[in-house]
Amino acid sequence: MATALNQHSINKRASDYVVRLYSGELTAKEESEILAWCDAKSAHQAAFDDALLVWESSAHIAPHIGWRQKLEKRFYRMRYLAASIVVASFCFLLITQYNAPDKRIDNSELANNYSTAIGEVSNVGLPDGSTITLNTDTRINIQFSEAHRELWLEHGEAFFDIAKDRTRPFLIHTANKTVRVVGTKFNIKLSQAGFDIAVEEGVVAIEEKAESNTHKPANGDTPVLLEAGAVATFNDTSALIAKENVDSVVKAQSWRTGYLRFDEERLDKVIASFNRYRSKKIVISQDVADLRISGVFKLSDGDAILTALEATLPIEAKRDEENIKLVKK
Amino acid sequence: MKVVYLNTQSAIAQSQSDNATLYHLISEHEPALRRFIRVRARANSSEVEDILQEMYAKLFSLDGMAQKIEARQDTFRSFLFTVVTNLIIDRERRAKVRAHEAHEPFSDTLYSTWSNEPEKHAGIAEKLIEIESVLENINPHHKSAFVLCRVEGKAYREISDILGVSVSTVEKYISAALTAIRNKVQD
Numbered sequence: 001m002a003t004a005l006n007q008h009s010i011n012k013r014a015s016d017y018v019v020r021l022y023s024g025e026l027t028a029k030e031e032s033e034i035l036a037w038c039d040a041k042s043a044h045q046a047a048f049d050d051a052l053l054v055w056e057s058s059a060h061i062a063p064h065i066g067w068r069q070k071l072e073k074r075f076y077r078m079r080y081l082a083a084s085i086v087v088a089s090f091c092f093l094l095i096t097q098y099n100a101p102d103k104r105i106d107n108s109e110l111a112n113n114y115s116t117a118i119g120e121v122s123n124v125g126l127p128d129g130s131t132i133t134l135n136t137d138t139r140i141n142i143q144f145s146e147a148h149r150e151l152w153l154e155h156g157e158a159f160f161d162i163a164k165d166r167t168r169p170f171l172i173h174t175a176n177k178t179v180r181v182v183g184t185k186f187n188i189k190l191s192q193a194g195f196d197i198a199v200e201e202g203v204v205a206i207e208e209k210a211e212s213n214t215h216k217p218a219n220g221d222t223p224v225l226l227e228a229g230a231v232a233t234f235n236d237t238s239a240l241i242a243k244e245n246v247d248s249v250v251k252a253q254s255w256r257t258g259y260l261r262f263d264e265e266r267l268d269k270v271i272a273s274f275n276r277y278r279s280k281k282i283v284i285s286q287d288v289a290d291l292r293i294s295g296v297f298k299l300s301d302g303d304a305i306l307t308a309l310e311a312t313l314p315i316e317a318k319r320d321e322e323n324i325k326l327v328k329k
Numbered sequence: 330m331k332v333v334y335l336n337t338q339s340a341i342a343q344s345q346s347d348n349a350t351l352y353h354l355i356s357e358h359e360p361a362l363r364r365f366i367r368v369r370a371r372a373n374s375s376e377v378e379d380i381l382q383e384m385y386a387k388l389f390s391l392d393g394m395a396q397k398i399e400a401r402q403d404t405f406r407s408f409l410f411t412v413v414t415n416l417i418i419d420r421e422r423r424a425k426v427r428a429h430e431a432h433e434p435f436s437d438t439l440y441s442t443w444s445n446e447p448e449k450h451a452g453i454a455e456k457l458i459e460i461e462s463v464l465e466n467i468n469p470h471h472k473s474a475f476v477l478c479r480v481e482g483k484a485y486r487e488i489s490d491i492l493g494v495s496v497s498t499v500e501k502y503i504s505a506a507l508t509a510i511r512n513k514v515q516d
Contacts, residue, residue: 011511015504015505016500016504018504019500020500021365021368024407026364026365031368050511054460054510054511055479056418057456058460058475058480059480061461061480239332241332
């Protein structure tokens with residue numbers, strides 16, 4: 001009897017110590033107290049080990065019993081409320097989907113052309129949740145099927161924010177390469193020889209142009225993989241890849257917000273950028289081409305850029321019927 | 330196609346900075362972890378270092394750990410305790426195998442919970458059902474505190490908010506449930 005009582009108090013103290021140990025806030029004093037107690041008698045250490053065993057194995061009782069239902073309901077009322085909101089929104093989604101059957105057809109079958117005029121920037125929202133932003137003077141053709149999402153970038157520059165769909169890769173075809181992605185954000189700008197690509201998020205694979213009817217990458221070269229922050233130039237036969245940081249990749253796409261941003265950029269480069277958005281082009285004389293300029297300019301402001309340049313640089317804008325010429329003042 | 334890569338080191342730099350963040354987040358808890366390992370495993374200082382190294386290696390091998398932890402800093406310490414506990418149990422099991430020790434039957438079945446030995450599953454399930462039946466018959470406050478802690482994985486502080494009692498009372502409840510199970514299931 002006396003031994004049983006004694007054992008009971010040993011077990012109780014072992015439990016107290018285990019609970020303290022797993023509080024994560026054991027003090028130095030408690031640590032030496034527990035260690036001294038365990039060292040005092042082998043029965044103490046044994047009781048402590050048994051208590052640890054029950055404690056650590058009890059984490060595994062979840063699959064065997066439905067504790068959630070058995071626990072007092074008041075603790076879970078909030079959960080039921082949250083769950084009903086989720087169920088209600090789901091029903092709402094189902095109903096709206098059901099009322100818009102055309103959209104669901106669009107999602108798997110879609111074929112369309114989109115284009116922008118000079119000076120125009122436009123967003124195209126696709127039924128899979130992807131968004132394509134077309135820069136000035138750009139043309140794309142989109143075809144969706146059950147198995148693939150395909151896009152032909154025929155002219156210009158576009159930023160792609162592709163929605164994730166592992167079962168339906170998104171293929172972007174240029175004249176000589178195919179860009180294959182699952183869900184990423186990146187920019188492609190066509191050039192005379194090929195294209196420039198900058199990856200803001202995720203991974204993209206660049207392959208030799210896929211045969212449209214097989215959807216398989218062409219044989220031979222393995223695809224070139226680019227990760228977020230990569231900036232690359234591709235032409236027919238070669239690729240030049242640089243790692244930038246993601247911030248500078250994002251900044252380089254400032255055109256999407258309707259602004260162009262320059263940081264100590266050469267004037268001839270700045271003017272070339274603006275000319276892409278203008279029907280009446282700006283011509284620049286060679287003696288001012290290497291002046292530098294920083295700033296953020298609104299694309300839709302028309303000739304405001306000229307006023308800004310005249311105010312900050314030693315230049316003058318001369319206008320005639322055909323174009324605008326920037327010369328030294 | 331000819332491919333030229335410029336300054337491609339930046340990808341590695343990114344993962345190094347992630348590791349630095351992770352290291353920083355963990356090292357904050359190191360004093361508490363050392364104390365925990367000393368008491369839990371009766372480990373000497375070189376064993377404590379070994380276990381900590383194993384823990385770092387384990388956490389660094391998981392993808393996106395730094396981001397996940399930054400999002401859930403409140404429960405991070407108890408997560409670290411769980412990782413370390415599992416490492417210690419693995420070590421104990423390896424030590425037992427090496428020593429060819431005779432197992433006490435109770436420990437044997439419960440330790441096997443972490444291994445995948447199908448022939449032993451029936452025994453574990455029985456033992457866990459026994460724990461369940463003990464919990465059914467004890468003070469419901471003790472049971473709630475114990476289940477919230479061990480099954481739901483909540484911290485004592487959270488349980489104190491849920492049950493509306495102080496943290497030290499929560500500890501008393503959990504300890505009482507633990508003792509009750511220990512007394513009934515042992516033999």
